[in-house]
Amino acid sequence: MEYLIGIDVGTSATKTVLFDKKGNIIASASREYPLYQPHNGWAEQKPEDWRDAVIATVEEVVKKSGAGKDEVKGIGISGQMHGLVMLDEAGNVIRPSIIWCDQRTGEEVEEMLEIMPRERWIEITANPPLTGWTAAKILWVRNHEPENYERCRHILLPKDYIRYILTGVFATEVSDASGMQLLDVPNRCWSDEVLEKLNIDKSLLGKVYESCEVTGTILPDIAEKTGLSTETKVVGGAGDNAAAAVGTGVVKDGTAFTTIGTSGVVFAHSSQVTIDPKGRVHTCCAAVPGTWHVMGVTQAAGLSLKWFKDNFCQDYVEEAVRQDVDVYDLINRDIANIPAGSDKLIYLPYLMGERTPHLDPDCRGVFFGLSAIHTKAHMLRAVMEGVSYSLSDCNDILKEMGIDVDCMMACGGGGKSPVWRQMLADLYDCSVNTVRQTEGPALGVAILAGVGCGIYESVEEACDELISEAQSTGADSSVVGKYKAYHELYKALYGNLKNSYKKLAAL
Numbered sequence: 001m002e003y004l005i006g007i008d009v010g011t012s013a014t015k016t017v018l019f020d021k022k023g024n025i026i027a028s029a030s031r032e033y034p035l036y037q038p039h040n041g042w043a044e045q046k047p048e049d050w051r052d053a054v055i056a057t058v059e060e061v062v063k064k065s066g067a068g069k070d071e072v073k074g075i076g077i078s079g080q081m082h083g084l085v086m087l088d089e090a091g092n093v094i095r096p097s098i099i100w101c102d103q104r105t106g107e108e109v110e111e112m113l114e115i116m117p118r119e120r121w122i123e124i125t126a127n128p129p130l131t132g133w134t135a136a137k138i139l140w141v142r143n144h145e146p147e148n149y150e151r152c153r154h155i156l157l158p159k160d161y162i163r164y165i166l167t168g169v170f171a172t173e174v175s176d177a178s179g180m181q182l183l184d185v186p187n188r189c190w191s192d193e194v195l196e197k198l199n200i201d202k203s204l205l206g207k208v209y210e211s212c213e214v215t216g217t218i219l220p221d222i223a224e225k226t227g228l229s230t231e232t233k234v235v236g237g238a239g240d241n242a243a244a245a246v247g248t249g250v251v252k253d254g255t256a257f258t259t260i261g262t263s264g265v266v267f268a269h270s271s272q273v274t275i276d277p278k279g280r281v282h283t284c285c286a287a288v289p290g291t292w293h294v295m296g297v298t299q300a301a302g303l304s305l306k307w308f309k310d311n312f313c314q315d316y317v318e319e320a321v322r323q324d325v326d327v328y329d330l331i332n333r334d335i336a337n338i339p340a341g342s343d344k345l346i347y348l349p350y351l352m353g354e355r356t357p358h359l360d361p362d363c364r365g366v367f368f369g370l371s372a373i374h375t376k377a378h379m380l381r382a383v384m385e386g387v388s389y390s391l392s393d394c395n396d397i398l399k400e401m402g403i404d405v406d407c408m409m410a411c412g413g414g415g416k417s418p419v420w421r422q423m424l425a426d427l428y429d430c431s432v433n434t435v436r437q438t439e440g441p442a443l444g445v446a447i448l449a450g451v452g453c454g455i456y457e458s459v460e461e462a463c464d465e466l467i468s469e470a471q472s473t474g475a476d477s478s479v480v481g482k483y484k485a486y487h488e489l490y491k492a493l494y495g496n497l498k499n500s501y502k503k504l505a506a507l
C-alpha cells in the first residue's frame, strides 16, 4: 500500500493524519499546546512545542496505522501563517515565535510605510504592510532585541521550522512565504527590492519552492523515532489556508471556503493576481502552481469562543466530562434554542484587534446590548454570531471585488458546528457545504505530497477524484432579513468606537 501523511501545525494543536491514496483517513492524532500572551495584544508560542507535537503525532499515526516504513511515500506540512521563528548558527530557537495574531508592531508598520510608499508595497507584495505579518515582526526584534537579531542566522515560518526538524533543510514555499511581506507575489520569488529596503539579508531566508515540489527527505534520527523511512519525501506544503483550500476542493475560479479555526478566513481561489486596492483582504500565492487566492481574515474567530468557554463556562466543561462528550457539542445544543440575533445582543470579536475590514491593531472585544434577560447561552450565541458578522464583512468585500460564489465550503473546528454553518448560510445568503473528510489542511497537504511523489497527476485532478461533499446547509429565508439588520448595526458599532479604541490603547 501507499500512504501519505498531512501535518497541520495549528494554533490550538498539531493535527497529523495518515491517508491512503483514496483520501481515506487511516489514522489521526493531535497534541495541544499553550498560547502565551505576555502583554495585551501580544501572542507567542514555543516552536519546541510544535516540534514535540509533530514528532509525537507522526509516531502515533504510523504506529496506529500499522503502515510499513517504506509505505509512507510522502509528507506535506501545513501551518499557521506569518509566525516568526528565528534560529541561531547551530539551528537552536533564539526566542519564542511571535505568531500571526500578535499586534505589537504598529510602529514597525509605520516604519515600513516611511521606507516605501503603500502603493509600491501592494505592487510587489500584493498587500499593504500589516501588523501580524512576518516582516514587521523581524523589524520589531531588530528594534527591541538587537542581541537576538544579531544571533539570528535563519528566519523560518512555523511549518518551515518543522521541515527543518524533519529534513534538516531550510526552505519555504510560495503560499506561506506570501504572508511574510518579503515575497514578490505576482512573480513567486523573494523580492530583492523589499529585502534591500528593509536591510534584511537574503541568506537568512530559505529557498522558495512551489507547494508540491519535493524539498527533502526524512533525517535518520527522525526516521528512527517515528517509524518513517529516510526515503519518505517532504514536499513544500502550504500555509494552513492554502492547504485547506486544496483539502476542500477550492482549486478553481468560482470556488471559496470559510474556515473557523482559531482565526476565521473567507478564501476564494483566483487564476489571476486579484488585489483589493484598499488592502482590506489579502492576496497570496495559492498551492496550485501558477494561481493565487484572496482572503479576508477575522483575527479571533474560534479564539473568541474558546476564550469565552475557558473563562466563563466551567459548568459546561464539567458537564462534558460527566457525559463524556465534546464541550462544544453541549454549547451548540444550548445556543440552538436562542433566537437569531440573541435577543438583541451583539458581540464584536476584536479580542486581538482586527484585520478585515478594519486593519486596526487597537480595537478590542465588546458585548453590546446586554440586558437582564440575557443568559450565558445568549452570550455564547452572540459570540458565534459576532464572529459570523465579521466573516460576512470578509465575504462582502470579496463580492465587491467581483468574487461571488453560489456555495461556500466550510471547514476548521467551528465549521463542524451545524448552528455556526447555519448562521453563515443565513448571513451569506447562500448554501454552506462540508466535505466528507473534515481534516481540510491535513488532507490538502497530503494531496500536495501525493502530487510531489507522482501518485497524482495534478492538484486539480486529485481534488476531483478524492473530495466529495457531505452536507449542505441552505439559507433560512425567514432569518436572512433579520440578520442583515443586525449586521448593519454591528458594522456601525466599530465606527462609533474607533476613536475610543485609540484612547484605550493610549491609556
Ligand SMILES: Nc1ncnc2c1ncn2[C@@H]1O[C@H](COP(=O)(O)OP(=O)(O)O)[C@@H](O)[C@H]1O
Pocket (backbone or CB within 6 Å): 010, 011, 012, 013, 260, 261, 262, 263, 301, 302, 303, 304, 305, 306, 326, 328, 329, 332, 411, 412, 413, 414, 415, 416, 417, 420
Ligand atoms: N464542535 C464545535 N463547535 C463549534 N466550535 C468548535 C467546535 N469544535 C471546535 N470549535 C472551535 O474551533 C476552534 C479550533 O479550530 P481548529 O481548526 O482546530 O483551530 P486551529 O487550526 O487554529 O488549531 C476552537 O477554538 C473552537 O472555538
Ligand SMILES: O=C(CO)[C@@H](O)[C@H](O)COP(=O)(O)O
Pocket (backbone or CB within 6 Å): 010, 011, 012, 079, 080, 081, 082, 100, 101, 179, 240, 241, 261, 262, 263, 264, 265, 297
Ligand atoms: O493569519 C492567518 C491568515 O492570514 C491565520 O489564518 C493563521 O494562519 C492561523 O490559522 P489557524 O491556527 O486559525 O488555523
